[in-house]
Amino acid sequence: MIYRCPCITLILGLLLVTPVRAADAEKGFLPLFDGKTLDGWKQHGGKARYAVEDGAIVGTSAPNTPNSFLCTENTYGDFILELEFRGDSALNSGVQIRSEVDANDRVFGYQVEIDPSARAWSGGIYDEGRRGWLNDLKKNEPARKAFKRDEWNKFRVEAKGDSIKTWINGVAAADLNDSKTPRGFIGLQVHGVGKKTEPLHVRFRNLRIKELEPNPSK
Numbered sequence: 001m002i003y004r005c006p007c008i009t010l011i012l013g014l015l016l017v018t019p020v021r022a023a024d025a026e027k028g029f030l031p032l033f034d035g036k037t038l039d040g041w042k043q044h045g046g047k048a049r050y051a052v053e054d055g056a057i058v059g060t061s062a063p064n065t066p067n068s069f070l071c072t073e074n075t076y077g078d079f080i081l082e083l084e085f086r087g088d089s090a091l092n093s094g095v096q097i098r099s100e101v102d103a104n105d106r107v108f109g110y111q112v113e114i115d116p117s118a119r120a121w122s123g124g125i126y127d128e129g130r131r132g133w134l135n136d137l138k139k140n141e142p143a144r145k146a147f148k149r150d151e152w153n154k155f156r157v158e159a160k161g162d163s164i165k166t167w168i169n170g171v172a173a174a175d176l177n178d179s180k181t182p183r184g185f186i187g188l189q190v191h192g193v194g195k196k197t198e199p200l201h202v203r204f205r206n207l208r209i210k211e212l213e214p215n216p217s218k
Helices: 005-026 141-146
Strands: 041-045 049-053 056-060 070-074 079-087 095-102 108-114 125-128 132-135 153-160 163-168 172-177 185-190 202-210
Touching: 049 070, 056 070, 056 185, 070 095, 079 095, 095 125, 132 172, 141 172, 163 202, 185 202
Parallel strands: none
Antiparallel strands: 041 070, 049 056, 056 202, 070 185, 079 153, 079 202, 095 108, 095 185, 108 125, 125 132, 153 163, 163 172
């Protein structure tokens, strides 16, 4: 007769269940970037350069050009977006969501700010090309402290109906209710730098999205 300790049985059960639960949490996410090419993306606005280096999209500033945006060809309404970013400390940037472009190739719409300045409003929501700041981080010190200058950082963005919420490195940042634009593309900004000639860079990697079913009650 073989005796099996109950505690061993319990441990074996946990080892079998835990990976399944982790896998379930990942269901529905699809990559926005294949890690090798810019297929599925299109540039609008200025003349910053976008390229793929070491599995990341690298945006490089260009002098005397407007804000530049590398945008998805597809549009998205309700979704969860996750990505990592790292930028030079002198370069403001951002991630557009539910955004559009006008006849003059000017991008407008919600932007999740990347702010390497001392203000540290990374994760706040700015309305690019329209109304300006909608939800800054003046009163959110934990989110400001969560940003890691000169290191890789992670955004999570949840857009559901008129609710847009953001997290920076796992810390809740912006919480906005706004119904101006229900759907649009996702874009990666390289901010204009005026007459500066030294190139500045911002990098994006591990971009993935999970589209959500619209809430029929809204």
